[in-house]
Amino acid sequence: MYGSVPLIVRLLASSVSVANRAGKIVRDVMSKGELGIVEKGKDDYQTEADRSAQRCIVASLAAQYPNLKIIGEEDSLEDEGEVVSDWLVNEIDKEILKLQCPPNLQEVKEEDIVVWVDPLDGTSEYTQGFLEHVTVLIGIAVNETPVAGVIHQPYYKNIVEGDKKIGRTIWGLHGVGVGGFTPAPPPESIVITTTRSHSNPVVEEALKVMNASKVLRVGGAGYKVLQLLEGNASIYVFASPGCKKWDTCAPEAILSAAGGKLTDILGNFYKYGANVTKPNKTGVLAAVNNELHSYALERIPEKLQETLANK
Numbered sequence: 001m002y003g004s005v006p007l008i009v010r011l012l013a014s015s016v017s018v019a020n021r022a023g024k025i026v027r028d029v030m031s032k033g034e035l036g037i038v039e040k041g042k043d044d045y046q047t048e049a050d051r052s053a054q055r056c057i058v059a060s061l062a063a064q065y066p067n068l069k070i071i072g073e074e075d076s077l078e079d080e081g082e083v084v085s086d087w088l089v090n091e092i093d094k095e096i097l098k099l100q101c102p103p104n105l106q107e108v109k110e111e112d113i114v115v116w117v118d119p120l121d122g123t124s125e126y127t128q129g130f131l132e133h134v135t136v137l138i139g140i141a142v143n144e145t146p147v148a149g150v151i152h153q154p155y156y157k158n159i160v161e162g163d164k165k166i167g168r169t170i171w172g173l174h175g176v177g178v179g180g181f182t183p184a185p186p187p188e189s190i191v192i193t194t195t196r197s198h199s200n201p202v203v204e205e206a207l208k209v210m211n212a213s214k215v216l217r218v219g220g221a222g223y224k225v226l227q228l229l230e231g232n233a234s235i236y237v238f239a240s241p242g243c244k245k246w247d248t249c250a251p252e253a254i255l256s257a258a259g260g261k262l263t264d265i266l267g268n269f270y271k272y273g274a275n276v277t278k279p280n281k282t283g284v285l286a287a288v289n290n291e292l293h294s295y296a297l298e299r300i301p302e303k304l305q306e307t308l309a310n311k
């Protein structure tokens with residue numbers, strides 16, 4: 001029906017609608033109160049919300065875009081589980097469909113794309129009641145580079161035309177920009193954002209050298225990048241291999257569409273092709289502009305970089 005709209009714009013518009021539905025699943029599981037927590041590894045949990053939201057996102061996108069490669073955090077779900085028909089989304093966000101596709105993305109085909117899905121980013125925080133930290137992430141990489149993405153916040157409280165509304169969806173597209181929120185400039189002094197639940201001595205060492213006026217410890221890669229975009233933090237520093245490609249693909253796409261930069265602790269970009277290793281072994285370093293990114297990169301001790309690179 002929208003065949004005249006370039007694929008990348010249609011896929012972003014579908015991802016916005018699908019992320020909204022996944023966010024509702026995340027809220028519904030919490031309000032039912034049966035989280036169904038499974039321990040995948042050390043400090044690594046999965047809940048019924050992670051499982052159901054992943055099924056909703058993957059089934060909905062695969063039905064509409066059959067040749068896409070979609071990689072989700074919870075792909076190893078043992079029981080295939082049922083995809084309730086009510087989870088199959090075929091709506092498509094009409095506002096996103098109106099975006100003018102940049103020339104270099106007009107010819108992109110399904111075969112060129114990998115979609116990285118984190119159905120629930122900030123699972124630790126979700127289980128501990130820090131619900132505002134939770135996001136749903138859908139990142140779209142073209143030829144290994146994140147070019148478009150969605151960060152949905154299921155618990156964001158809005159007032160729209162006088163009515164209370166829950167949830168909002170932030171999007172970004174290279175060459176177009178970002179939407180769904182109002183970007184703000186970085187704070188006057190250096191404020192670092194980092195993990196709340198996955199710290200270790202190396203992570204702390206990388207924070208010490210930043211000469212920060214404040215450290216914001218919050219959950220999820222999505223929520224941390226939002227802290228940068230909304231002017232609450234200057235730099236996201238995480239000197240640990242814990243994050244995976246589904247954590248950083250959508251945040252990187254949106255941050256870079258807004259003029260920012262997300263790399264590893266050595267200053268190198270990650271690649272998001274179908275065959276890359278999932279862990280972001282050499283950590284995360286992100287900022288809303290190149291100047292702040294360089295400020296942080298120059299302060300990371302070489303020894304610390306080597307520690308991560310040789311792990």
Ligand SMILES: Nc1ncnc2c1ncn2[C@@H]1O[C@H](COP(=O)(O)O)[C@@H](OP(=O)(O)O)[C@H]1O
Pocket residue numbers: 042043044073118120121122123124194195196197198218219220221238240241242243244247
């Ligand atoms: N040591 C670790 N072990 C497992 N996952 C980790 C990790 N460190 C970070 N992560 C993952 O990276 C994401 C951001 O982490 P953090 O909030 O600590 O910054 C989380 O995604 P999920 O919540 O989607 O699993 C988290 O699980």
Ligand SMILES: [Mg+2]
Pocket residue numbers: 044045046073123
């Ligand atoms: Mg997880």
Ligand SMILES: [Mg+2]
Pocket residue numbers: 118120121122220221246247
């Ligand atoms: Mg995550």
Ligand SMILES: [Mg+2]
Pocket residue numbers: 050073118119120121122123
């Ligand atoms: Mg997750």
